[in-house]
Amino acid sequence: MSESEKIEIENITSPGRVTRVDKAKYLAMETAYLSVLPKAAPGITSAEAKQRLLPLLPQDLFPGGAKAGWWLKAAQLNLEAKGRVVRQDTKPLRFHLA
Numbered sequence: 001m002s003e004s005e006k007i008e009i010e011n012i013t014s015p016g017r018v019t020r021v022d023k024a025k026y027l028a029m030e031t032a033y034l035s036v037l038p039k040a041a042p043g044i045t046s047a048e049a050k051q052r053l054l055p056l057l058p059q060d061l062f063p064g065g066a067k068a069g070w071w072l073k074a075a076q077l078n079l080e081a082k083g084r085v086v087r088q089d090t091k092p093l094r095f096h097l098a
Contacts, residue, residue, distance in 0.1 A: 009074060010081035021074060025061050029071040030079065032056040034097070043088050043096035046072065 007023040032053035038044060044052075050072055054065045062068050076095060079085040088094040 009078040011077045012080040013077065015081075019074075025067075025071055026075065026078075028058055028061050029053075029068070029075045033072060033075045033079070034084075037085065038096045040096055041086075041088055041094070042090070043086070043094035045092045045094055046076065047092075049076075049095065 005023040006020040007026050008018040008020055009026060010018055033049060035056065036044070036049055036052040050068060053072070054062075054068060057065065057068060062071070076085060080087055080095075084098050085095055086098050088096070
């Protein structure tokens with residue numbers, strides 16, 4: 001069995017640190033996440049984003065939405081680190097496109 005193709009992602013809370021993750025799962029989540037985020041404040045919460053993107057995820061990668069929460073957080077932190085997503089200083093946290 002061959003190892004799946006990997007991609008390096010960043011974490012805004014750990015600058016300079018990269019993590020290697022499954023490329024297909026990450027890109028599927030990133031695409032879905034970016035498609036549901038609004039373009040401006042006030043943005044949406046992670047729970048709202050997850051609810052909106054679950055139907056967009058490929059079932060072969062995320063059967064029944066399995067592990068979607070972890071992958072959503074990974075995409076959100078990576079996209080924040082790259083300046084493509086903005087975190088609003090609210091409770092609960094809200095996010096929108098940069």
